[in-house]
Amino acid sequence: MQSEYQTNTQNNSHEFLKEITRGLLYTHTRINANTTRNLEASSFLYALIELLSEKDILSIEELDERKKQVAHRLVNKFVESKIGLLYQDPECDKYTFEHETDVDCESRRHICKAICCKFPFALSRQDVEEGAIRWEFGRPYLIAHDDDGYCIHLDRESYRCTVWEQRPVPCRGFDCEDNEKWKVWEDYVKMVINDEMIKQIDDSNEKVYIYQNSKDNRRVGE
Numbered sequence: 001m002q003s004e005y006q007t008n009t010q011n012n013s014h015e016f017l018k019e020i021t022r023g024l025l026y027t028h029t030r031i032n033a034n035t036t037r038n039l040e041a042s043s044f045l046y047a048l049i050e051l052l053s054e055k056d057i058l059s060i061e062e063l064d065e066r067k068k069q070v071a072h073r074l075v076n077k078f079v080e081s082k083i084g085l086l087y088q089d090p091e092c093d094k095y096t097f098e099h100e101t102d103v104d105c106e107s108r109r110h111i112c113k114a115i116c117c118k119f120p121f122a123l124s125r126q127d128v129e130e131g132a133i134r135w136e137f138g139r140p141y142l143i144a145h146d147d148d149g150y151c152i153h154l155d156r157e158s159y160r161c162t163v164w165e166q167r168p169v170p171c172r173g174f175d176c177e178d179n180e181k182w183k184v185w186e187d188y189v190k191m192v193i194n195d196e197m198i199k200q201i202d203d204s205n206e207k208v209y210i211y212q213n214s215k216d217n218r219r220v221g222e
Contacts, residue, residue, distance in 0.1 A: 092169060112193055117150050133166060
């Protein structure tokens, strides 16, 4: 005989499954409708291109060159709009990754304060499916950062990673000694931190991440 707790749990699970099913049904319906519209738009554009080419109004070479320029603008606009999914590209198995760096973080943490743990990057499908690394609900699948700009998995007292064994590929491969994009050190040997880079990453995170009032609504994996 089932207890009241078991009965309530089963009922809640059933209702939750129904909610998920309704959500998936809506999502799939929207995807199907958007696919139909895309096919219609593509058919119209190809027909128009063929007509313009046949009448010598537009050459295919000119079209290809302009297409590249417009595509570049649209990609930038897409990224700035903070929509869409972000995955690592290309991806590789993080547990067989062969290019892990050998930086002596222990001797540098007291100066750099683990600034590399503020860097934004997309997770891999492996990270997402594994479920150990949290990602931003508002920007799937960027690694989750807290309001101080640091990765949610960083211990704030020791500045050590709390998911070290499961850390993503960008964490395994980042080399702060020689990195053109994120120049952590003004002088690597003398351990002189690059203060301008710290400001740069803080400004970048303000644009990349969407901070919401509720932490529970913001991160997936908690």
